[in-house]
Amino acid sequence: MSDNKAFVIGFPIKHSRSPLIHNYWLSKYDIQGSYVKLEIPPDQLDAFLSEMDRFGYCGGNITLPHKERAFAACATVTEMARRIGAVNTLWREGRRLCGDNTDVGGFLANLDAETPDWNEDCERAAVIGAGGAARAILVGLAARGIPEVKLLNRSADRMLKLAAEAEGWGFRRVWTQFLNDEPGALNGEALLVNTTSLGMTGQPKLAIDLDGLRQNAVVSDIVYAPLETDLLANAKRRGHRISSGLGMLLHQAAPGFERWFGVRPEVTPDLRDLIIADLQQAHT
Template identity: 45%
Template sequence: MTELPRIPLAGVIGHPIAHSRSPALHGHWLRRYGIKGHYIPMDIAPQDLAEALKMLPRLGFVGINVTIPHKEKVLALADVVTDRAALIGAANTLIFRKDGKVHADNTDGAGFMANLRQYAPHWAPNAPVALFGAGGAARAVIAALIEVGVPEIRIANRTRLRAEQLRSDFGAKLVVHDWVHAGEMLRGAGLVINSTSLGMTGKPDLRLPLEELERGAVATDLVYTPLMTQFLIEAQERGAHVVDGLGMLLHQAAPGFERWFGKRPEVDEALRDAVLKA
C-alpha cells in the first residue's frame, strides 16, 4: 500500500501566543495558493521548549516561527545557525530539515528592509539613522542597516547601558546618545526608527521633541497596533514620510513560508487587509 504524503505543518511558538497575527498571515497565503498545509499557534512554556523542538518534527512540522520569550534560547538548541541569527543573538524562523537538523535563522532585519523598500523606495542609506530602543528588534535592524552601508546609527535607550552594549557588539558606526537628549539625534538623520514598545496599544506614547526632524526624512515604527502611532502622526505633521510597522511583520514571514511550503508568497494589500481584520 502506497503511503500518502504527510500534510506539512508549521506554526508559531511563544508564551503567551494568543495575540499573534502570524496564523492569519500564513493562513491567508495557504488559502491563496491552494496549499494543503496548516499553520498553528502554540503556547509553549520556557521549561518545555527543548522537548517541544524534539517532538514537533516527529508530528509532521516542517518549521516554526519563534517569538517572545524563546527567540534567544532556540539558538542554543539549533544544530545550524545562520550568521545573521548569530550576530543578532536571536532566531525567529526554524526549519526542520529532512536530515533531522534544526536550522535557525533571523528574518526580522530582512523584513524591516523589505518594508522600507516597499513603502519608502526613495530612501537611500547615505545619511545618519536615529534609532530608539536597544532590544532584540533593534539588534536585527542594526545588522540590516550596517549590511546596506548606513554611515552612522545614532541610538538612544532608556537604559543607556543596553545601548552601550550594542555599540560594543556592532562597532563604531553606532553612536550612543542619552535618552534625555534624544531629540538631538534627529538633526540630519534620513531615517528615524522607533524599535521600543512605546506607542503600542496599552503602553505610553513615545514622547520625542521633533523640532530637529528633517522635512522629507523617513520615520518608521516597528509597532503595528495601532498602525499609526502618535510618533508617526506627529512625524507626518512635520513633513516626514511615514512607514508603519505592519509591513515588517508581513515581509519577515515570507522566507519561512517559502522554505516550509515551497512557494514564495506575495506581500500585497490583500495580505495587509487579511491580517488587519484578524
C-alpha cells in the same frame, strides 16, 4: 518537505497574527497544509523543539521570549541569525534543526516597498531602543552601508553593549544618547526607527522631539497596534515619509512560508487589509 504543518510558538501567543497571514497564503496558493499557534512555556521549549518532527511539524516561527533559546538549540543557523544571536524561523534538514532570522529582511523589504530610496544620501540613522529588535535593525542598516547610527535608549547598560558590538559591523561611527523628549536629541538623521514597545496600545507614549530630523527623513515604527502610532502620525503631519510595523510583520513572514510550503508568497494589499480588519476588530 515531508510535512505541510507549521507553527508559531511563544509565551504568551494569543495575540499573534501569524496564523492569519500563513493560512491566507495557504488558501491563496491552494496548498494543503496548516499553520497553528502554540503556547509553549520557557521550561518546555527544548522538549518541544527536540520532538517537533514527531508531532508532524516541518518548522515554524518563534516569538518572544524564545528567540535566543531557540537559536541555542539550532544545529545550523544562517549568517544573519548568527549575527543577531536569535532566530524567528525554524525548519529541519534531516535530523538537524536549522534557524534563520527574517526580522532584518522583513524590515528592509518593507522600507524598500513603502519608502523607496530611503537610504539615498542617508549619512546617519537614529534607532530608538537597544533590545533584540534594535539589534536586528542595526544589522540591517550595516548591511545597507549606512555610515553612522545613533542609538537612543532609556537605560545605559544594553545601549552601551549594543553600541560597542555594532562598532564592529562596519559603521563609521555609533553614537549613543539617553532617550528623552528634550530638543536636540536628533540632529540631521535621514531615518528614525522606533524599536521599543513605546506607543503600542496599552503602553506609555514615545516622547521624542522630531525637530532635528532631516527635512526629508523617513520615520519608521515597528509597533503595529495601533496601525498608525503617535510617532508616525506626528511624522506624517511634519511632512515625513513613514514606514509601518505591519509591513515589517508581513514581509518577515514570507521566507518561512517558502521554506515550509515551497512557494514564495507575495505581500499584497488584500493580505494587508485582512490583518488591518483583524487588528481593528480586536480594538473595538
